[in-house]
Amino acid sequence: MNIVVLEGYVNNPGDLSWDALKQYGTVTVYDRTSRDELAVRVADADVAVSSKVHWDAEALSWAPNLKLIALTSTGYNVVDLAAARERGVTVSNVPAYSTPDVAQMTFALILELCLHVGYHSELVMDGAWTKAADFSFWKTPLVELQDKTLGIVGMGSIGQAVARIARAFGMPVVFANHRPKPEAEGDGIRQVEFNELLSTADFISLHVPATPETNNMMNAESISHMKDGAMLINTARGSLVDEQAVVDALHSGKLGGFAADVVSVEPMRSDNPLLQAKDANIVVTPHIAWATHEARERLLNVVAANVGAYAEGHPQNVVN
Numbered sequence: 495m496n497i498v499v500l501e502g503y504v505n506n507p508g509d510l511s512w513d514a515l516k517q518y519g520t521v522t523v524y525d526r527t528s529r530d531e532l533a534v535r536v537a538d539a540d541v542a543v544s545s546k547v548h549w550d551a552e553a554l555s556w557a558p559n560l561k562l563i564a565l566t567s568t569g570y571n572v573v574d575l576a577a578a579r580e581r582g583v584t585v586s587n588v589p590a591y592s593t594p595d596v597a598q599m600t601f602a603l604i605l606e607l608c609l610h611v612g613y614h615s616e617l618v619m620d621g622a623w624t625k626a627a628d629f630s631f632w633k634t635p636l637v638e639l640q641d642k643t644l645g646i647v648g649m650g651s652i653g654q655a656v657a658r659i660a661r662a663f664g665m666p667v668v669f670a671n672h673r674p675k676p677e678a679e680g681d682g683i684r685q686v687e688f689n690e691l692l693s694t695a696d697f698i699s700l701h702v703p704a705t706p707e708t709n710n711m712m713n714a715e716s717i718s719h720m721k722d723g724a725m726l727i728n729t730a731r732g733s734l735v736d737e738q739a740v741v742d743a744l745h746s747g748k749l750g751g752f753a754a755d756v757v758s759v760e761p762m763r764s765d766n767p768l769l770q771a772k773d774a775n776i777v778v779t780p781h782i783a784w785a786t787h788e789a790r791e792r793l794l795n796v797v798a799a800n801v802g803a804y805a806e807g808h809p810q811n812v813v814n
Contacts, residue, residue, distance in 0.1 A: 495519035495540035495805065496559070500527040500547050505566050505790055514798035515543070518805045532556060541801055544572075549585075551577040562586065562804045564797050565813075569731070571704055575814040585814045586800040590651050591792045592784040597655035599783035600699055600729050601663075603753035606777045607725050608637035634775075640664035645695025647688070647711075648702035648730070649678045656699055657683050668694060672702075692719040697727065704731035714739040723750035725775075729783050732758040738767040744774035751775035755783045 497515055503525035506512065515521045519540065527535055527547060536542055536557035545566045547553070554560065554577055563573060565587045573585050606612060610633075617623070617633065644660040646653045646669040657667045661682055669678065670688040679685055691698065698720065702708050712726060713736040720726075726749060728735050737758055743749040753776070757766055760781055768778055784790075796811070803810040 495561075495801075496538050497521045497541040497543065497801065498535055498539040499523040500532070500535065500542060500544040501525070501566070502543075504545065505793060509787060510791055510794055512794070514795065515801060518798075518801050529553075536560065541804075543797060543801075546572060549573040549578065554578060554581050554583060562801065562809075564800050564804075566793055566797055568592075569703060570813045573814070579814050583814075584804060584809050584812055586804070586809065586811045587813050588793050588796045588800070589811060591796060592786075592789040593651045593655050595786045595789045596652050596701075596729050596783045597659055599755055599779075600656050600727055601659050603727050603729070603755065603777055603779070604639070604697060604699075604725070607727075607751040607753050607775055608639065610634045610636075641666070642696040643668060643694055645669070645691040645698040647691065647698065647700050648672075649675050649685070650701060652729075653699075653701040654678055656701065665697075689719060692716060693721065695724060696721060697725050699727040700730045700734050702730055702734065704733045709733050710736045712736065712740070714742065717743045717748060720748070722748060725749065725751035725753070727752075728754040728756055730756065732756040732760065741767045741771045741774075744771050744776060751777075753777040755779045756781055 495518055497519045499512060499521065502523040512521055512523055524535060532547065532553055533556035538559060539557055540559055541562045541564060542557065542560060543564045543566060549563060549572060551574055560583050563578065563583060563585045565585065568587055568589050570585060570587050575585060578585050613634065614632065640663060642665055644665045644667050646656055646667060649669045649671040653669060660667050667683040668686045668691050670686060670691045675685060711734050717739055726740065740749065740752050744752055757768065768776065800811050
C-alpha cells in the first residue's frame with residue numbers, strides 16, 4: 495500500500511521511528527501538510543496517517559484510492575464520518591493511549607494553581623531567597639488539597655485515573671457522567687448531577703469529548719453556579735469552555751483559578767481572551783499532556799497496528 499503520513503513532526507519530531515509502518519507498504523512522511531498541499535499528497539494514497547487534517551467531502555474526493563484514514567488521535571471530529579463511509583474509507587483512531595499522561599497533567603495544573611512552584615522557583619533563581627529576611631517566604635496564597643472536593647465531569651478512563659490520584663491526595667470526589675456509572679463509585683467517590691457538582695466542588699476538572707452538547711458547557715451561567723473561589727481545569731478540549739466567561743470570572747474573583755492544556759483554537763491566537771488574564775491565577779500549557787515519549791511511542795505502535803489490521807482484513811479501532 496501507499497502510506498502517507500501527513501503530520502509526522504508533532505507525533506515524532508525525530509525521537510521515534512515510523513519503521514513499523516514500512517512492512518505494510520511504501521511510507522512517505524511529511525512534517526506538516528497544509529490544506530493547499532493536501533490534494534497532491536493524497537492523490538495516490540491508499541492509507542493516510544493524520545491528526546488534525548480536516549477530512550471533509552472535498553478532501554476525500556482528492557484521494558480516489560484512499561482506503562484507510564489512520565488517525566493519530568483519540569478524537570475523530572476532524573473527519574466527516576458519513577462522507578468517509580459513503581466513499582468506502584475506513585477511519586481508525588487510537589483510544590486511551592495517553593490516559594496516565596492526561597491524568598498526570600491534570601494534577602500538574604492543579605498543583606501549580608495551588609502552590610505556584612514555577613513562580614517561586616523563578617524568584618529563588620533570580621536571587622530573592624538570598625535577600626530574604628526569613629528562612630521562608632511566599633508571594634502567593636498556598637492551598638492544601640486534602641479534604642477539598644474534586645468534581646470530575648466525564649468519568650471515562652481519564653476521569654477515573656484522575657479520581658484515583660485525587661483520593662491519594664485525600665480529596666473527596668464527585669463526578670457527573672452522561673449515564674449512571676455505579677461501578678465508579680465508592681471509597682469517597684460518588685456520582686451527582688452536573689448542577690450539584692458545580693455547587694459543591696472546590697476544583698472542577700473536565701474530561702468529556704467535544705460534541706455539540708458539550709460545546710461551551712462551562713459558560714457564564716454554569717460558572718455562576720460554582721462555589722466562589724473554586725478552580726476550573728480543562729485538559730480535554732478547548733471548545734468545552736467559554737474563554738471570555740472564564741476571564742470575566744477570574745477578574746471578578748468568582749473563579750479562584752483556571753488551568754488548561756487546550757484552548758478553543760490551536761495554535762493559540764493572539765486575540766484569545768485568556769491572554770487578558772495574565773494577572774490572574776491562570777496556567778495555560780500548549781496541549782502537551784499527550785506528548786510524553788512513552789505516550790507517543792504507544793500511539794505510533796497502535797497506529798501501525800491499525801494499519802496492519804486493515805491490511806490483514808480485520809480492521810480495528812474503527813470509528814465509522
